[in-house]
Amino acid sequence: MLRSILTGSSVLLMSTALAGMAHADNTYGPFPVTVDGYKGDKTNSVSYSGQVARHVLSDSLKKLAGKGDGGSNAKDLHAQMLLYFEGSKDDLPVVSHKGKDGFAVKQASLNKISKGKNMSGKFYDGAMPAWPGGMTGKQAVLHMIKQASMAKGGFDPNTGYDYPQLISKFALGAMSYNQAVDNYLDEKLRADKKPNNKPYKKGAHYTGKEHSWDEAFGYFGAAAHSLSLSAGDNIKVAKMKDISISDANKDGVVDLKSEMVFGNAYYAASFDKSGKTEYMPTIVNAFLDGRKLITSAKGKALTDKQRAQLQAYAATIATNWEKVLAEAVFKYAGSVYKDIKAITSAKNDADKAKAYRKYGKHWGELKGFSMALQSGKSNLGKTAVELNKLIGYGPPTLDNTYVTGVSADGNFKKDRRRSWSDYQLHMLKVQKLMVDAFGVKARVNDATGDLAKLAKEMDKDMNAETD
Amino acid sequence: MDILDQFYFLFADFVEPKKRIFVGYLLLSIVIAFSWLMFIKRFTISNALARIFDGKIFFSRSAIADYKIFAINRVISSIISPLLVTQLTIATGIYFALHNQDFIPSGYYSDVSKTAVVAMFSVALFIVDDFTKYLIHRWMHRMPLLWAIHKIHHSAETLTPVTVYRVHPLEGVLYATRSAVAQAVALSVFFFLFGNSVSLATVVGVNVLVFVFHVTGSNLRHSHIDISYWPWLEHIFISPSQHQLHHSVAEEHFDKNFGAALAVWDWLFGSLHLSEKDQDRNLVFGLDASERTSATDLRTMYLTPFVEIADIVRNRFRRVRANVAAALTAHRRKGSQFRAKARTVFGKL
Structure with a gap:
């Protein structure tokens, strides 16, 4: 009896100790102070x-x-x-x-x-x-x-900037x-x-x-x-x-x-x-x-x-960090694509305004992340040029004009127009670019995801019946 | 691959409801054939069974060649299929391109009910698929380059459900590409117009219309059971008899009934031929000797198309070269006439 209690408690102790180690193993810190000759009272070197x-x-x-x-x-x-x-x-x-x-x-x-x-x-x-x-x-x-x-509430409807x-x-x-x-x-x-x-x-x-x-x-x-x-x-x-x-x-x-x-x-x-x-x-x-x-x-x-x-x-x-940023660009390009659908199919002005606000928010995230992606160590070269061309300086706004530059007085210039369909195509291409250049896998809001899913279900093969 | 895997690999199509020779469809075809012979043709049970399971047909040298081709093509297809362009690649390309027009924005009809979209898509896919089958099949007969390939299928002297696999691998490639294009067009256009509610109405994973085509005896098209429909129905759907007539060696049956499920294409483009009375007694399947192929020799069947294609291309090239040479000679002649004329004119000055 005594022996089994002893065995039981040592197993318990061992497992507790192991669990404790596993926890510490999984956590970033604390780590001991290793500086040679350190005289202070700190015991954790993580900061x-x-x-x-x-x-x-x-x-x-x-x-x-x-x-x-x-x-x-x-x-x-x-x-x-x-x-x-x-x-x-x-x-x-x-x-x-x-x-x-x-x-x-x-x-x-x-x-x-x-x-x-x-x-x-x-x-x-x-x-x-x-x-x-x-x-x-x-x-x-x-x-x-x-x-x-x-801007009012951080959003400028004239430029579409959030x-x-x-x-x-x-x-x-x-x-x-x-x-x-x-x-x-x-x-x-x-x-x-x-x-x-x-x-x-x-x-x-x-x-x-x-x-x-x-x-x-x-x-x-x-x-x-x-x-x-x-x-x-x-x-x-x-x-x-x-x-x-x-x-x-x-x-x-x-x-x-x-x-x-x-x-x-x-x-x-x-x-x-x-x-x-x-x-x-x-x-x-x-x-x-x-x-x-x-x-x-x-x-x-x-x-x-x-x-x-x-x-x-x-x-x-x-x-992997770069991929995370590329995934975010992919995701928000998909959001913008969907938002344009909502804007163009809105039944009334209130719905349209609501959809446009959401579109502005998502475009801000898309643009922000695309700029984040270009702020790293590696020069993205052609990929960056392509990405900036596709997203543009600004999104098409409600009258289809978009920001094309900044004038000498610091204001935004909007002297060109882009159609909704055309910009949707740009978003599809942004998603494709993220897949081709960074191999993104999560692909949240994949604008052609359902198309791909159905295409895969309808498989064809070489023995397709002939008559 | 152990022996069981190999066995499954070879015969997978028999247990795949997406395939015409799925064992369930074959059984139903037997039931249909039996009912036809019993109730319409007034056969006795034993005569009907003897007619359906006619050893002279299923063990003819032509049918045995079909079985061998079935196995060989299975292996060839497993190698070539992954290299072919997928419908997804084509569909994505078309879907992207549709954004270049501004008349209809993407998802413009996305509030149409899902049931309606699924129904429309299933019908549209069936129609596009069937029409492209008609078109390619017609070309296969009309263009010498394609006929060199397609005649392998027509070299069959007896028809069994496996004859559907009696095709040259090049024809397999063409048909697979056709299938990819047809699906891609329907998929991309529907996704562009209706958004994510697009999907296929299926039974056992097959488009419900294709399923109907198969359970109503699609296998009997390649068989000796000549089931015919009422004339008015044969203007809409191709009956087994009509397709058997398509395989006839008789000259009056040449280039008729190209359709797969629907007869309307043949009707529309003037290639429809209704079934004939007692045609099973009169029809002879196969090709005449001038076609330089064989009903039974595999080597001839697999290699002759390449030889013929090379011949056709070579002849075309020769003809083009001869035409160019003739044109050049004519040009030179004109040139010398012009020079002679110029000399007379300028010589006077």
Whole structure:
């Protein structure tokens, strides 16, 4: 009897210990401090609060972009938006993730997450030919911010621009994706940059490589425990639907620094929900494996072999991340296609106006994501040229005119027309381009999906009966 | 592949309701044939059975060749089929192209009820499919290049349901492509007009109209049971007798009854021939000797079309070359006449 109790309890103990390990294995952090000679009291070397602050800045900026009343509050709103984009000496309230009843959020202001952060310093500033006016990425977003402050509710029916969508989706690429894949997972993986045998900066409790890697993870936007959640649950975390899923440490509040799913990670999970892709687990696993590899070096400089392995993880992350953005372009091209159907078949003006507003929103997401896709490390070359040609500077508006450029006084020019059918064809071609160039698999809102399904059912073969 | 897999691979069409020789359709054909002989032709039971399962037909050298071709074509088709253009590729192309016109926007009729769309689509697909079958079949008989291929099917001297597979692989390619184009046209146009409510009304996975065609004895078209319809009905649907007449060697039956299920195309384009009284006693199937093919020799059947096609192309080329040479000579002659004239004119100056 005693023996069986002993055996039973040791099995229980073992399984509890294993379960605990498995949990820790699945979570991004904590990881031990490995900096040689570190004297401080920190025990966890993981830190990416700056990136979380930037997600919150970006999401807050999106909220503000929809608060314009059509002109009278433009000046104030513009200034307020710039505080979130360019940063502020004073602490700023969190606008986007304020929490709600039954979903308490730990941090109510930006400084509680990370002090002195901005978006502008980390925003892609290379050429952005997708936006009219021959601007850089940063100039384009500043242009959008200015226009947003003057639009009513963030939407300008004259151009079809939905600024909250344009700004936020563009930022997912121009800030997060760009910083991660073009900086932290690229340059900073070189042997001479941020080496692992030195702290990231003087006095830091994390090494150069540890922190570079963590920053990239932070930009992706997954929660530390995302890997143990299904795609559906990760979406619920992002949408603040169920605190029991978000609150991993069960302290009753959601820590934005580790228990929230932001932007890119949310989209990865949303495509995985189709069951056809595994972007979220693939990317987070690569981050986790990379972090474990760096930790295993115990504060020593990484060998060439270790760095090569790390670069392989980085390549997995970059490729899959790019696919997530391409999937989003695919999805919203499909939405725009459907919206045009709704506009052209609307029974009355009210239905038409409603359909047009939805179309503007989806077009903003399409355009924003297409610009995000062009903000990464790799030059998309011909694909980008084709994509920009198909989507255009602006969508066909209700009188079929569309934005063709920016005049000298900074206003949009609309001197050409495009028919609805023609633009629908462009959307079909955008979807085809995403399949051909990036091999997207989830294909949400596939405009020819049902056609393909039925065509497959009606198989033909060479022995087709003859007479 | 073990022996069972190979067996299944060869005979899969017999258990596939999408195929005409599906065992269920064959059984129904026997029932129809039996009823016809018993109740219309007044045969006794034993005579009817003896007539249906006539060993002289099913084990004729021509029928045995059919069975061999069936197996060989199965293998060839499994290799070539994946290389053929799919209806999806064509349908997507047409669907894209339809957006280039502005008269009707995509999904313009998407509020039409699903039942109506499904009914219209099933009928349209059947009609487009049947019409393209008629058209290709007519070309097969009228164009020497295609007849070189199609005559393999007509070399059969006895008809059994398996004769439907007695075709040269090149004809298989042509028919599969036709099928892909026909389906693609119907699919893309319907999707463009009616949106996602398009689908096919099916029974056991087959278009309901094709199913009706098969359960009403499509297999008897290639058989010795000459079921005929009332003359008025033979203007609408091709009866087994009418198709048997299409296989006749008699000159007056040449190039008649190209239709598959519908006779209206033949009626419309002047190739309809109604069934004849007691035709089973008078009809001889096959080709005359001038056609340089064989009812039984597989090598001849598979290779002759290539030889004939090469001959036709070579002859055409020779004719073109001769015409060009004649035209050049004429041109030169004209040129020298012109020069001579010019010399006389300018010479005077």
